[in-house]
Each structure stands twice: as C-alpha cells, then as structure tokens.
Amino acid sequence: MIGGTGNNVVFNQSGCSPTPSWSCQSNYLFHCSCNSDADCADGLFCNGVETCVNLFCNEALDPCLMQGLVCDEANSQCDCNDFGDCIDNDVCTFDSCPTNDQCVSMTYPHGDVVGPNGSCGPDGSVTQKDVDAIKDVVFGGTVPAGCSILNFDIQRDCELCQTDGKVTVFDWWAAIDAAFGSPQCCGSGGSGSTPPGSPILILDPTPVYATPGGPVIAWIVDVHIYGYNAVGGYQVALDITGAQAGDVQVTQFYTDDTKPTYVFAKTASGDRAEAFDTPTLHMMAAKHVGSANMRSYLTSIRVEPAPGAATPITVTVGTTSNSIFNDPTDECAQVPAGDQTILTFD
Numbered sequence: 001m002i003g004g005t006g007n008n009v010v011f012n013q014s015g016c017s018p019t020p021s022w023s024c025q026s027n028y029l030f031h032c033s034c035n036s037d038a039d040c041a042d043g044l045f046c047n048g049v050e051t052c053v054n055l056f057c058n059e060a061l062d063p064c065l066m067q068g069l070v071c072d073e074a075n076s077q078c079d080c081n082d083f084g085d086c087i088d089n090d091v092c093t094f095d096s097c098p099t100n101d102q103c104v105s106m107t108y109p110h111g112d113v114v115g116p117n118g119s120c121g122p123d124g125s126v127t128q129k130d131v132d133a134i135k136d137v138v139f140g141g142t143v144p145a146g147c148s149i150l151n152f153d154i155q156r157d158c159e160l161c162q163t164d165g166k167v168t169v170f171d172w173w174a175a176i177d178a179a180f181g182s183p184q185c186c187g188s189g190g191s192g193s194t195p196p197g198s199p200i201l202i203l204d205p206t207p208v209y210a211t212p213g214g215p216v217i218a219w220i221v222d223v224h225i226y227g228y229n230a231v232g233g234y235q236v237a238l239d240i241t242g243a244q245a246g247d248v249q250v251t252q253f254y255t256d257d258t259k260p261t262y263v264f265a266k267t268a269s270g271d272r273a274e275a276f277d278t279p280t281l282h283m284m285a286a287k288h289v290g291s292a293n294m295r296s297y298l299t300s301i302r303v304e305p306a307p308g309a310a311t312p313i314t315v316t317v318g319t320t321s322n323s324i325f326n327d328p329t330d331e332c333a334q335v336p337a338g339d340q341t342i343l344t345f346d
C-alpha cells in the first residue's frame with residue numbers, strides 16, 4: 001500500500017515498530033508500516049483483503065478471479081458471465097446464470113436439460129427432447145443457446161450420479177433412463193448391483209468380392225461380444241492401422257438388427273443406436289430400454305480402399321479401450337483393447 005490511503009500508513013522511519021524496515025525506490029527511502037490487517041484495508045471488495053505482513057501491507061487479489069467470475073464492486077459480490085461459470089458438479093441441480101449476476105442452482109428431474117421446443121433449461125419433465133439434446137452433443141452437435149456444454153454432463157462414465165466434465169454416451173444413456181421412467185440419480189433411482197462380467201470383443205471379417213472368385217474389394221467386419229452377463233448399452237470403438245493414411249476408408253458403420261444374434265434382437269423396441277464415424281474414431285453406441293436379452297452380435301463396419309488407392313493394401317482393424325458396456329442397471333465395464341483382424345485388398 002505504498003501511497004498511503006489506509007490507516008496508520010507512514011512514509012518515514014518513525015512509524016515503524018518494533019523494527020524499522022526500509023526499501024529504496026526512485027531515490028527515496030520509503031517505509032510503509034502497519035501493525036494489523038486493518039491498517040491496510042482500503043475498503044474495496046474487488047482488490048481483495050489486504051494483510052499486514054512483517055510491517056508491510058500486502059496487496060490481495062481479485063476475490064472472484066480464481067472462481068472464474070467477474071467482480072461486482074457495487075454489490076461486493078462475484079458475478080457470473082454465463083451458465084458455465086455456475087456448474088457446481090452436482091448432477092441433481094441445473095446451474096444457470098439467468099441475469100448475468102448471481103448463479104442459480106435449481107433442483108430438477110435428472111436429465112431435464114431443455115424445454116419442449118429444445119430451448120436451454122429444465123421444464124419439469126424428461127422427454128425425448130432432453131434425450132435428443134444430449135445425444136446431439138455426444139455426437140458432435142452444439143448445445144442450445146445459453147446452455148453450457150457442462151449442463152449436459154449429468155453422469156460420470158461407468159459411475160453413477162457424478163459429473164466428469166464431459167458429455168458421452170453415459171450422459172445420453174442417463175437421459176434415456178430418465179425419459180423412460182427409470183431415472184438413475186437424484187432420489188428417484190439407484191445404482192445397479194449386477195456384476196458386469198468380463199466382456200471380450202471378437203472381430204469376424206467377411207470378404208466382399210467384385211465378382212464370384214474375383215478380387216476382394218471390401219471387408220465387412222462384424223463385432224461380437226462374449227462373457228457379459230447382460231447388456232443394457234454399449235459403445236464399440238475400433239481403429240484401423242497399417243495402411244498409408246487415406247488408403248482405406250470406412251464406408252459403412254451400422255448395426256444390422258435383423259440378425260438373429262443381435263444383442264437386443266428379441267425386444268428391439270426402445271433401442272437407440274448411433275454411429276459416430278470420423279477419420280480417427282469409428283464408434284457405435286447403443287442403448288436398450290427394457291429387459292436385457294443377451295446375444296452376441298453388436299455392430300458391423302464395411303472397409304474398402306479409397307478411390308484411386310494403389311492395391312494391394314493390408315490393414316489391421318482392432319478394438320480399442322474406448323469400448324464400454326453397461327448392464328441394465330448401468331453397472332459398466334471398459335473392455336481392454338484386444339482382438340485384431342488383418343484385412344487384405346487385392
């Protein structure tokens with residue numbers, strides 16, 4: 001507090017007690033002394049609470065800075081800028097900044113993130129609109145105007161009822177559970193107790209020929225699951241290695257739910273499945289509502305050379321550790337990367 005607006009702030013040695021301390025600035029000897037924190041206080045909220053340390057006043061910091069909020073001197077409070085400033089990591093409250101002033105955290109039905117027209121914020125019930133809004137974010141879309149993406153983080157991967165700072169299929173699945181009357185969090189549901197087992201994934205490739213006996217122009221790779229007690233939802237993630245970048249492409253990523261071994265074959269109503277396919281991530285996610293029916297087939301990809309790529313080409317398709325399963329009570333297991341299959345194009 002060099003400058004002396006507080007109490008008992010002096011600029012000469014006589015004010016120092018018990019021992020004078022000096023500093024040299026611009027050819028003058030200054031001593032700014034204090035005996036208590038109160039001597040240093042300047043009455044302003046937004047530059048923090050000054051303290052007296054070793055007879056010198058220490059400036060403090062903006063009290064709102066660490067919280068990412070904006071200091072409001074007139075009201076001696078920290079104000080929010082947007083909904084993201086207000087996220088409290090409690091999945092049972094919807095956090096907002098309605099007037100760019102104080103954060104508001106309101107209890108809501110778990111997963112109720114949008115209104116009937118898809119606008120940001122709870123409307124009192126979890127419907128398909130809420131499910132779709134979260135799903136859109138999971139698969140690369142944007143949140144409704146005003147919302148923070150973290151408003152859609154309503155569950156932790158593989159663990160119920162906590163946030164984890166990201167919006168994944170688990171958040172989407174939680175909204176489906178809530179919309180279909182089985183909310184898993186916030187007093188209206190509970191965590192599962194079924195051990196998830198130790199699932200493994202098996203890749204089953206089938207060649208596609210240009211003509212009978214002709215060259216292989218594509219491969220269909222089916223993905224099967226074994227060793228899991230009951231599937232409530234799954235996310236299968238694959239990677240392709242071994243070719244020059246761009247030499248092969250995934251031309252289809254789908255689930256053939258007419259296969260008799262399809263994991264949800266017997267009670268298909270209520271299924272939700274989405275493919276998420278980018279140059280670096282090939283992922284299928286599905287969620288089943290209702291009783292589980294353990295079968296083995298999950299999903300398929302079709303892989304073929306990119307137009308103009310020189311053949312022959314050999315690549316490896318493998319499962320990655322981003323593959324995750326949960327059972328009907330949302331107990332879940334991450335599947336270690338495992339099976340690989342080698343594909344050759346003539």
Ligand SMILES: [Ca+2]
Nearest residue numbers: 088090093095
């Ligand atoms: Ca919250």
Ligand SMILES: [Ca+2]
Nearest residue numbers: 112114123125
């Ligand atoms: Ca809603």
Ligand SMILES: [Ca+2]
Nearest residue numbers: 153155156166
């Ligand atoms: Ca999450």
